[in-house]
Amino acid sequence: MNALAARRRHPAAIAVLLMLGLFLTGALYSAFAPEPAEATTQALASQSVEEGKALFRANCASCHGVNAEGRSTGTDDQIAGPALAGVGAAAVDFQVGTGRMPMTQPGTQAARSDDVKFTDEQIAALGAYIASLAPGPEVPSEEAVDPTQGDPATGGELFRVNCAMCHNFAGSGGALTRGKYAPSLKDVSGKHIYEAMATGPQSMPVFNDANMTPESKRDIIAFLTTINEQENPGGMTLGSLGPVSEGLFAWVFGLGILVGCAVWLGAKAA
Structure with missing residues (x-):
């Protein structure tokens, strides 16, 4: 008993006990602690890329190539589907999220459709895969597209200078060359x-952050x-197509009324 008590009172005993306690605490923490957030994020991103790759090869590779390298039709150097490296997740979210892709049939231009083929999670996975091939535009944040934080007056000036020549002064769209069009x-x-x-x-130019913030x-x-939200104080907008729809309205209804009056007066005179 005296020898055991002497060991307990040894100056190194306290240090040994502390070291042993710290070692056991670290071992238990390593065994049961959750994974670091960065590692979890990387794992989720890797899983999303793999899911997107599988979706791409099942639904998009027939036109864009197995590795998104693009594919030619073999006729007059026409392209069945362009290469997608560098287009970014934003291009995928736009094309797939608006129902333009996958195209139901080849055409001059992919049209917007309400029949979106994929869920939001699948679209995000496709975007993650395409973004992994090469850097490109990212999907914007909610703050970046919040209209309440923008200035409509300034936006109207920018729209009329950069967009109205194709999309119409009110964003109603318009025809372009070779069967293409600027959508509404x-x-x-x-x-x-x-x-x-x-x-x-499509035929739209790129407005990156260098030429439009x-x-x-x-x-x-x-x-x-x-x-889109304001009411039109002038009455019928006639599609906001300007003089085209207004002139057609005048010819059809205005001349129609005049012809009807002429016929009525002629019949009354007879």
Whole structure:
């Protein structure tokens, strides 16, 4: 007993006990502690990329190639599907999220459709896979596309200078060359408008952050949201197509009334 008591009173005993306690605490923490947030995020991102890759090869590779390298039809160097490296997740979210892709049949231009083939999670996975191939525009945040934080007046000026020549002064769309067209922007979400400006789909030019700032893009979204929501004090908009629809209305109804009056007066005189 005296020898055991002497060991307990040894100056090194306390240090040994502390070291042993610290070792056991560290071992238990390593065994039961949750994974670091960064490791979890990387694991989820890797899983999303793999899921997107599987979805791409099952639904998109027939046109865009197994590795998104693009594919030619073999006729006059026409492209069945362009290469997608570098288009970014924003292009995928726009094309797939608006129902333009996958195309139901080859055509001059992919049309917007309410029949979206994939869920939001699947679209995000496809975007993650394409983004992993090469850097490209990212899907904008909710703040970047919030119309309440934009200036509709400034956005209207920017829209008329950069967009109205194709999309019409009120965003009603218009015809282009070779069967292509600028689609209507009515009831298009702010996110998809931003993504279209950032990626330049179809015949649209790319408005990157170097030639149009994110704040300017948000101002344009605010302008389009305003004209979509406000009432027209002048009455019927006739599609907001300008003199085309107005002239057609005048010819059909105006001349029709005049012809009807002439016939009525002729019959009354007889």
